[in-house]
Amino acid sequence: MSISKETVDYVANLARIQLNEQELERLSRQLQGILDFIDKLREIDISDIAPTSHILEIKNILRDDTPGESLPAEKALANAPSKNGRFFTVPKVIE
Amino acid sequence: MKLNTLTAHELIEKLGRNEIISSGIVRSLEERIKEVDSKVRAYVRKGAQGCQVTSHKDGELKGVPITIKDNICTEGFNTECCSKILDGFKPPYDATVISKLKSAGAAVFSLKANMDEFAFGSSTENSFFGTACNPWCLECVPGGSSGGSAAAVAADEAIWALGSDTGGSIRQPASFCGVVGLKPTYGRVSRYGLIAFASSLDQIGPLTKDVRDAALLTNIISGHDVKDSTSVDMQVPDFTKSLEKDIKGLKIAIPKEYFVEGMDPEVKSTIEEAIEKLKTLGAEEKQVFLPNTRYAVPVYYIIATAEASSNLARFDGVQYGFRAESGKSGTEGSLIDMYKRSRGEGFGQEAKRRIILGTFVLSHGYYDAYYLRAQKVRTLIKRDFDEVFKDCDCIVTPTSPTPAFRIGEKLDDPLRMYLSDIYTISANLAGIPAISVPCGFTKKGLPVGLQILAKPFDEEMLFRVANAYEQATEWHKVKPKL
Amino acid sequence: MNYEVVIGLEVHVQLKTKTKSFCGCSTEFGSEPNSQVCPVCLGFPGSLPVLNRSFLDYAVKVALALNCKVQEYTKFDRKNYFYPDLPKDYQISQYDLPLSREGFLDIEIDGRHKRIGITRVHMEEDAGKLIHQQGVSLVDYNRTGMPLLEIVSEPEISSPLEAYEYLNNLKSIIKYLDVSDCDMEKGSLRCDANVSIRKIGEKALGTKAELKNMNSFKAVKDALSYEIERQAQVLDSGGKVVQETLLWDEKQMKTFSMRSKEGAKDYRYFPEPDLPPFIISADRIGEIKKNIPELPQEKKMRFMKEYGLSEVYAQILTCDKEDAGYAEECFKAFADKDKKPVANWLIGALSAIASSHNRGISEEKLSPENLIDLIVLVEKKQIISNLVGKSVLEEMVNTGKSAEAIIGEKNLAQISDSSFLENLADEVIKENARSVQDYKSGKANAIMFLVGQLMKKSKGKANPKLAQEILKRRLENV
Known part of the structure; x- marks a missing residue:
């Protein structure tokens, strides 16, 4: 599997990470190396093998529908880089 | 005798006899930090908040201080994962392990331990605050990602510490710094309040000066937590009881695959000596095979980065942490611009590398080839261990193929860096517990760690074997000269 | 030219659990901004989700009521995309193993019955709310993490009216289950529609448009009608329909193209590692099934059979669960076998009064016994005329007094001397x-x-x- 600069650029955009030209260049190269190494997995026969998403065999973990504590708005907003009264604010979203 | 050099169980005893007071321990640590941390750099943000502690002294820990890795939430105190993107983040809540520690009477240090940014690394070189150094050799890395926690304990700047382990992040630095480090079974310790790297692999665990302290700390932090759906509801045994048992007749598995390619010869001979020691203590050695070991690193780098890419999406400059000045506000694209610049400037190189790799392996058209395939191979790796534990009590391996390497040595070669986790990663993929204990030194005086692995929820076996070994050796008593 | 219309509806229903999907925050509507939030629903670093038991139970209930096959093994997945109303920048949803599949809903138009397939019903968490101002958007996370069901129909709806009936029946069923308010104005029910047209007889589907921003069932109907007409005009004039998302503008009664969002959709779904899977046993399904009340369709059939009502009357009276219950009490209190006079009063005079109060008939202050007394006085004993009866009814509703009391006080009895x-x-x-x-x-x-x-x-x-x-x-x- 080879990974092009365009692919890295597409993925960086999906991940919302700004990369400069130099970073793009370097990352493409490094990712290529990592992917070549990862491609070792292709040699195994995995037909009939179930994937493991959870290593523990636990299931049906549920909580009761009883209200717990919420945070006061001051605390919820205490770390906000930008706020207005009781709201977080972001650059205008244009739909 | 300086209080900061003692173990927690020694201090608890003294506190119990009213020979010392908790604040005295804190003071001796503060002095030590002042004395050596400009060299070791085990702690971050030292100027900003000093050594405040929060505690309930009536618990069994009687006010013994504890050092916390920078990715475990402490209410009201900066928790930044050593990343610029979490600049100034003060969580409005304590991680479950912190609540447990407080109610057990620990004095929780507000000063946090250095780490690789978001636990991405094996050297602590990826910390936004600069690399921590190995107390045994300041030109060498302390390992990572819990390098600050390990270095602080090794340098007597901490009594004991909490770290987190996703692919070896407790055990490898413990090995590099000559301390004890345990990764509990996945599900044994609540992850609530641990800032997630890879949710299906992460566990919090202790870094301590001896096995007894590790058992004691594991007692306190373990147990079911209703806030973590992946924490297991089962009785936690008193792990200190395991320290009383000998290891006569235990079957110790030596995996053939771990003793080939790439292992440092000094590490190899040190580990072989350790195995001999275990045999003289009555254990039986058994050669076993873990044939899928060779796939562990690639599987890990797919699963861990995929989960990380999603877990770290929330660091977007909206609710907390760093936000870059965005372009023209109110114009189309200014929101996306804000996201991309905040994340572009806020994350370090390794974080970007992993997020992009993780995003790629999940992206349209690649999921089956990478993520799904990795999950299937993960099943095979787990089966290898199940097979071995059918007739062995534990597995013994080196913790790391090499001793601590020099700062900068592997920084530009991510793949080589990733391969330094080759012996530790499988335990996370299989969800099993593993401990690293000091087992000797190289000629240059760098510590070597012995890794012991057991079946799920059998930490007792680890403490039993590790303690028997520790009692029969003196490695854990040697201190670095700083 | 004549075209065949193909519509699929995607409905989101907010369930009225006491707490959110994955944390203990209250789900109450209309609180101060950012007051019903906690580390979990704010997606603060280190926080973890734990599923609300009622969410799962309610979801299974709805799935069963919509005749879906509830899957024995279900799990959550992460849907990854960046948006300020999504604090974790991923939504906990369900992807390849949804709670349930392959259900259906029956509708009826002009006496013609039609079965609309339901592709799937799955669980997911809601996002927060954005308020747009000059230059900035304000974010309120109170709604974040509210439990949502996504109900996806098969593209088997062939007219705006069918869509309207589908929505009415869906709402009626869910309200019978008492698991959601289904109030489009409050946003507890939301509907997006996919619509395409094709020449009659053609097999391939036409290019579809996705319609959003409809705030009532009527708006869905209007938007679909508008869009079908628009697509027909495009095709008639030799053009091609473009696949796009359109917003309905209620005031102008027009759809508008949404400016395309940057980049293609690539949600990178993968299993939510923080939530182990859920196994729903046949026993559990049986238990939940037992608690499902008689649903509108069954009740309608029973009303027709037991009370001799016409389908239209039975349909009207069973649309709302409480009203149906009230009607049934009235029928039982009326001694005659022929219940038509009672149905007439319920659907006529009483409904008129109730709807003028913006209420259902069951919400009026009128006991079934009192209503039946009045009906007997008018229809059987002929003590008062129909006309006087209606004004007496109004007085009864307003004062809570019995018919006889009012007739006596006002001396309204008919003179037969x-x-x-x-x-x-x-x-x-x-x-x-x-x-x-x-x-x-x-x-x-x-x-x-x-x-x-x-x-x-x-x-x-x-x-x-x-x-x-x-x-x-x-x-x-x-």
């Missing part, structure tokens, strides 16, 4: 010579005018039937 009515009849005959003349010369209608005059003199209380008889008799002697 023949000698009194004979006197009035004579007066009327004397005073309306012209109409009498008309009647005599064969204009039978004139009698009605004379009855009206008599009623007027009796202040509406004369028994109209008797009055007419007496008038006719007296006129013979004139």
